[in-house]
Amino acid sequence: MARIIFAGYLVRYPLGGYAWQMAHYLLGFRSLGHDIWFYEDTGELNCDFAYNPLTNEFAPAYQYGITATTNFFRKIGFEDRWVFFDIARGLKHGPGAHRIETLLREADLLVSFGPVNRIPIELFRERPSIFIDSDPVYLQLKLAKGDKSLAAILDAHTLHFTFGENIGKAGASLPTGGYTWHPTRQPITMGIWESAESPGHAYTTVGTWYSKGRDLEYQGETFKWCKRSEWCRFLDVPSRTAKTFELAMDVDSVPGDVELLTAHGWHVIDPIQISIDPWRYRDYLRGSRAEFTIAKDMNVRLRSGWFSDRSACYLAAGKPVVTQDTAFGNILPIGRGLFAFQSMADILMAIDTIESDYEQHSRAAGEIAEEYFAAENVLRGLIERVGL
Numbered sequence: 001m002a003r004i005i006f007a008g009y010l011v012r013y014p015l016g017g018y019a020w021q022m023a024h025y026l027l028g029f030r031s032l033g034h035d036i037w038f039y040e041d042t043g044e045l046n047c048d049f050a051y052n053p054l055t056n057e058f059a060p061a062y063q064y065g066i067t068a069t070t071n072f073f074r075k076i077g078f079e080d081r082w083v084f085f086d087i088a089r090g091l092k093h094g095p096g097a098h099r100i101e102t103l104l105r106e107a108d109l110l111v112s113f114g115p116v117n118r119i120p121i122e123l124f125r126e127r128p129s130i131f132i133d134s135d136p137v138y139l140q141l142k143l144a145k146g147d148k149s150l151a152a153i154l155d156a157h158t159l160h161f162t163f164g165e166n167i168g169k170a171g172a173s174l175p176t177g178g179y180t181w182h183p184t185r186q187p188i189t190m191g192i193w194e195s196a197e198s199p200g201h202a203y204t205t206v207g208t209w210y211s212k213g214r215d216l217e218y219q220g221e222t223f224k225w226c227k228r229s230e231w232c233r234f235l236d237v238p239s240r241t242a243k244t245f246e247l248a249m250d251v252d253s254v255p256g257d258v259e260l261l262t263a264h265g266w267h268v269i270d271p272i273q274i275s276i277d278p279w280r281y282r283d284y285l286r287g288s289r290a291e292f293t294i295a296k297d298m299n300v301r302l303r304s305g306w307f308s309d310r311s312a313c314y315l316a317a318g319k320p321v322v323t324q325d326t327a328f329g330n331i332l333p334i335g336r337g338l339f340a341f342q343s344m345a346d347i348l349m350a351i352d353t354i355e356s357d358y359e360q361h362s363r364a365a366g367e368i369a370e371e372y373f374a375a376e377n378v379l380r381g382l383i384e385r386v387g388l
Contacts, residue, residue, distance in 0.1 A: 002108040002388045003035040007117040010072075011040050011065035011084045011093075012050040016274065016281025017206065019072050021134075021186065021309050023278075025113070026078055028187045028375025032383070037096060037103055038073070038082035043118030044153070048088065053276045062086055066093050072278055109386060115139070115153045124156075128386045131157040132184060136164025136174075136306050137298040138225055141216045143177025154179060159385060165331045166305035174302050175218070182385060183331070186309035187375035193316035195286040199362065202244040202267070203322070203351075205293040206274055206281065206310060209249040209257070216298070224297035228254065230324065231294050234344065238265030241351045245292055248274045248284065285310070286317045290354060292347075295324040303327035315369035320361040322350045332372055337364030 006029065008022045022038065029036040042048040042060075049058040050065045066084060073079050083096035083103070096103055104110075104119065110129040112119070131154055133139050139162075142150050154160060154177075165183035167174045207227065214225035224230075238245045246267040251257045258268050274284045285291075291314040299306045307328045311321045315338065325340035334340050339350035354361045371377075 001033050001035060002383070003037070003103075003106060004029055004109045004111060005037050005039050005104060005107045005119075006111045006113065007039045007041075007119060008113045009040060009047075009116045010038075011062055011069050012042070012047065012116075014051070014065040014068035014072075015053060015272075015276065016278040017310055019278040020192070020282065020313065022113070023072075023076055023078070023192075024187045024189050024309075024375050025111070025379070026081075027076065027189045028379045030078075031189075031376055032379060034383075036081065037107075038078070039085075039096075039100075039103075039117065039119070040083075041085040041087055041117050041119070043085075043087045044116055047116045053272050056272070060088065062093075070094075075279075109383075109388060110157075111382070112153075112157060115150055118153070119156075121156045128159065128388070129157040130382060130386065131160045133160065133162040133164070133181070134186070134309070136162045136167060136304045137223070137296070137302050138214065138216065140164070140167060140175050140177050141218050141223065141298070143179070144175040144218060145216070151177070161382065163309075164299070164304035164306050166303060166327055172303070174304060183305075184382065185307060185331075185373060185378060186312045187378035188312050188316045188369055188373040189375050190316050190370060192282065193286060193313055193318075193369075195317055197287060199289045199319070199358065200287045201289055202246040203290050203292040204246045204248065204284070204288040205291050206248040206271055206284065207293070208271075209247075209251045210253050223301060227294045227296055228257070230297055230300065234294070234347065235261070235264040235266075236344070237292070237347055240344065240348060243351060243355075244289075282313075285313055285319065288314070288317075288319055289358075290314070290320040290322065292322045293324070295326050299326045300324055305331055307332065312369060312373045315365045316373065318362045318366040320354045320358075320365050322347065322354070333368060337361045337366075337368050 010022050050062050052064045080095045083094040104123040112131050160179045161184040162181045168181040210228045211226040248271040251268045305328050306326045322339045325342050341347045
């Protein structure tokens with residue numbers, strides 16, 4: 001058994017999708033017999049603000065997130081294995097508050113989920129450490145443009161993994177930033193998503209509609225991080241399929257977009273009401289008929305192979321997924337339970353195929369999740385690569 005520190009992001013963004021993303025790692029490592037701790041701090045530049053869904057504001061105020069994290073970890077049986085360090089104020093929270101340095105010095109492995117924490121390298125020198133990139137292409141393009149702060153975080157780790165499973169493969173056009181990227185994907189604790197409920201009637205998804213300031217230029221081209229432009233390419237999906245499509249997204253962040261979507265037959269609901277409670281988020285996915293969703297322009301055009309952690313949860317719940325093609329078909333089986341599209345014709349064929357035998361595609365979705373995303377299998381691969 002190894003002691004593992006999983007450095008993640010939850011107190012500062014206490015919403016359903018993030019909560020389950022963290023939980024799958026924690027519960028998965030525990031199921032493999034490891035002593036796993038959750039760690040989060042405010043040391044990384046631009047990551048010291050926390051989101052409060054009650055006020056819809058970002059501020060260096062963490063009490064809401066601390067309370068939400070405490071309650072969530074208690075419900076999943078993880079109440080005694082976490083710590084949050086407010087570095088600016090010197091305040092430590094959680095059951096590990098008085099032993100942060102000891103935990104870090106005695107741990108066998110550090111797993112950092114993204115560049116959102118800054119653990120002093122001297123506390124982890126001479127031991128293996130993993131960096132997991134869950135936002136591929138954006139990170140590699142930032143490195144290619146010479147982001148020294150980001151490179152410093154990566155350089156503090158011994159192995160680098162990415163959800164962009166095509167990055168670094170022969171023939172791939174994506175830059176690597178000079179790092180060797182090992183493929184990985186979101187682990188899923190399968191039992192959390194099992195449901196005996198009848199399927200709902202709507203194709204749904206949850207996410208962010210528009211984000212400012214994250215588009216990047218590379219080799220004379222602009223690659224978009226936000227998904228709005230991709231959604232607008234497929235506005236006619238509801239009218240072309242006669243099915244119900246519902247978006248739990250902040251569409252109202254762009255004036256006029258709610259009216260635009262509803263005029264084309266989309267249902268738009270408040271994402272915060274779904275995501276503010278991790279269990280409500282889970283039940284929303286489990287109560288859907290299937291997922292229909294879009295990928296970021298940069299992942300689509302540069303063919304990263306990225307696949308959404310949320311979509312993996314839909315699959316685990318036995319919900320078919322129709323999602324934009326990022327070349328993940330190189331890794332995951334498509335055509336039963338999971339469909340990749342590039343065009344409206346692809347979407348129409350996928351919906352017709354699912355509806356022609358829904359039960360078959362529901363079973364296939366669960367089988368894909370079990371084979372490719374089951375937490376024990378995904379995390380065992382990380383541990384074996386490290387050599388523990």
